[in-house]
Amino acid sequence: MEITRKNFKESLTTVYEAIEEADFLAIDGEFSGISDGPPVCTLTNGLDTPEERYQKLRKHSMDFLLFQFGLCTFKHHHAEAKYIMKSFNFYVFPKPFNRTSPDIKFVCQSSSIDFLASQGFDFNKVFRDGVPYLNREEERQLREQYEEKLSQANGAGTPSFISPNTAKGPVVVPEEHKVFIDKVVPTSTHQKPTISKTKSWREKYRNLTSFNNRIVESIPIKDRYIVISRADEEERKRREQQKQAKEQVRSQERVSAALWEELNDAVGFSRIIHAISKSAKLVVGHNMLLDIMHTIHQFYCPLPEVSNSSAQVSICIYTRILDTKLMASTQPFKEIINNTSLADLEKRLKESPFHPPVVESAEGFPRYDTAAEQLHEAGYDAYITGLCFISMANYLGSFLTPPKLRVSSRSKIVEPFFNKLFLMRVMDIPYVNLQGPDLQPKRENVLHVSFPKEWKTSDLYQLFSAFGNILVSWIDDTSAFVTLTQPDQVKIAVNTSRYAESYRIQTYAEYVEKKQNSTHAKRKWVEDGWKEVETKRLKTQYTTYASQESFNNAVHRSV
């Protein structure tokens, strides 16, 4: 189901329902680009630590826009042994809400835009009809503005619509206010005909009944009687005042409700993320590190400075997260799945020893055909991701005694895969751990080399020519990691370089130790070092084409 600003409000109940009833959710995002600095191949150094990768993505990927968000909900139908899925494809755009709302600037990367264009992506839907959103801080500020408006409109007095969720934890869908609006809005529109009836009746009987005099009369209107009592001046005033007070309360309620609705409109798509968050359902994605970072950044808060805090925010938002790319790259799948790109994984999981699950679209929802391959539409990618998860989870059932054909998303056997995100192109640290410390690889055959900035990859190849095959991972324009084939070569390399003047070699362990010691010293990030690095790298003939391909893949995160 495609959701834009045009049908967002009327679809909310459907989306909330789908989330509430689901066994698990699958998500996917499409972005306006990947890296505004180094090419992705430089951005994702094979020897990055999770912290380093996080810092790079935080610095170079967050100015892009997540402009399509796919959500696919899966509910198991036990009697018919099948899954019912509901797929939603949200177009998202930070349309300025009013004159004082933030005027977001975002970056587009022409290769990413061009790729999406070639897949038939509808940019007009994003830019004309995208659902707006606010992060928590923007929501808080707007609420404050409204409260000020209200309290100005009401004279003094506390405004009646402070959300109890303002201060603590993630902002959730304010159900209590929805009910409030449901109650108030129909009431106020319902009153109008009654009032006008009274009016016309009053006109009719103008000559007969005077409000200045105590006339008692009862006039039948349908099956009820309106009793008119003859009131004296004081009584009349009291009633007038009462009436006015009531009117004022009603008017305040109307204003409050209207402002409240405006605020909800501005919070927009973030309400979907809040609902997912509130549901605490398992959220499945494929290679989802960037999806999660963008979700935090766009709909919650600026990304925390260290990855550890970010991990906490991630879990705070999604509670339980499962990355199908990580799952497919881990035992027992690792050995039987060669290619973990989303498209390839989906195909592989249709074959033995896996069993394609029976999944049907719910009534009124579009049917996706996996044979037609609508990849790179976020809703479809989320659907495929969900399929992959079901197949892999079910396969785990074959290891149980007795074996089970279906494994639920709540099963203990799936838990080891929770809250670990795939770490692209890092061979010895497979994942970012959202709950607990990251893995610390020893990297016994890795050297850290510093050298003059004139050096190129070929200089490193020459320096290490005695050691056979090496792998060079650039850090900045004056340092790189060099991986040797044998760990015992490391000592030799360090020893032979002891008296070298132009370069320095140390073991990975030494490098890490020194780095940790200088934690308090200002971290040295060579800001534009990558440009230099890239020039150097491209001058070696090996990587140009391959890197561009992995780049293209990376752009669409289905590697």
Place this chain on the structure above:
Amino acid sequence: MEITRKNFKESLTTVYEAIEEADFLAIDGEFSGISDGPPVCTLTNGLDTPEERYQKLRKHSMDFLLFQFGLCTFKHHHAEAKYIMKSFNFYVFPKPFNRTSPDIKFVCQSSSIDFLASQGFDFNKVFRDGVPYLNREEERQLREQYEEKLSQANGAGTPSFISPNTAKGPVVVPEEHKVFIDKVVPTSTHQKPTISKTKSWREKYRNLTSFNNRIVESIPIKDRYIVISRADEEERKRREQQKQAKEQVRSQERVSAALWEELNDAVGFSRIIHAISKSAKLVVGHNMLLDIMHTIHQFYCPLPEVSNSSAQVSICIYTRILDTKLMASTQPFKEIINNTSLADLEKRLKESPFHPPVVESAEGFPRYDTAAEQLHEAGYDAYITGLCFISMANYLGSFLTPPKLRVSSRSKIVEPFFNKLFLMRVMDIPYVNLQGPDLQPKRENVLHVSFPKEWKTSDLYQLFSAFGNILVSWIDDTSAFVTLTQPDQVKIAVNTSRYAESYRIQTYAEYVEKKQNSTHAKRKWVEDGWKEVETKRLKTQYTTYASQESFNNAVHRSV
């Protein structure tokens, strides 16, 4: 006429012709945003010098994309006393040309995108079908790559397609190569049937004629004869070699032509700018400083560091430039034109003392209806701009003796308006002078005030409360210009502040002198000072809404 990647090549001749035959050209651009830093109201300080304004726009506006370029050509039809116009609306997008071509990142400003979306702007046309482009340096690099490819393919030898325009001046459309391609491509395809005829003929006569023997025979093919001579072994080898050499030359020519065409495709939209440049026709625009800066930046070279060099590049590209907003703000128009926004100007110029010119679309070109107002489509805006220029130029004819009803774009009387660009929101320097020094206003009633960074606009109002109305123009978070009503108050203000500790007041003249003296010292631009400034400014109640409106206007440059 709408031009995308799909019809760009087939439309080139039409565009070139229109430019060649035109009396003058009108242009307009649409961008993905205006300022990625301060709001436009802060970006355009009312006391900016042209140099300062240039620096701000260079820093904060150039990361946006010029993605729609309007060109409208006007040719006078003397016999029928009317103009014939041809309007082109180019969609422009930096689609990566190949794997090694630059992967452009550009910024979008949501308010600008939202505004264009509300005007029905077609983003899909930009992103899916936009015409690509290269600046001169990118073109040079690509040409080098191709030359290397060619020389590798040909063994040694110099490649045959070096453009004579590589080194000097702006790159113009390489006509000589177009002719070259026209000659080569048809030739090579035309040869094929001849060769195959020869083959089939050779097969037919295989038994009769042996290449090892000297057989003389003539075979009629249509009305010509092919003479077969019996050749001895040496002669045969010589001929084979000749043939091979010829084949090689032809193949080189084919490769060269194909690469040359590829290169032209990559240069893409820049060829239109080159053609305008080569034509040296008068180029008319409305409030066109940003248009010109984007044109240089996107299609020529990174913007020079100082505005003076940039002015030189501008004239190098467009030769003669006329800004209708400046013209309308200058004598003799200033007094009779109140509002110089493009839409208002167009309406005003339909009324007395002006005469709306007779302008017709050329055959096969879309007719624009000024009553229907298709503003903010670049082609239409260029058209309207051209109309405004004709009306104003013709009005100048009423000052001639004898008066003239029509004034040509080549008339001496128009020349005072050449090569001056409107400088938005600066009251005392109306324009950026592209030929010669900029105006130096005295600003005798302006003070430069330095103060602690905690100060807000209200503090300045308080400080100068004795002087009546003042105008505050923020520079950064610790300084501002304050304009007083009377120049004679300036001395008093400076004197009274002599012993102040927290702030410093100097005259504008003193400020400029000190600044010039410190030219060699590193210029102090408080990088993110504007954020602070903006917060302060917004806290005063005066400007919020007005600034947003002028901002919206500024976005579409029809102020």
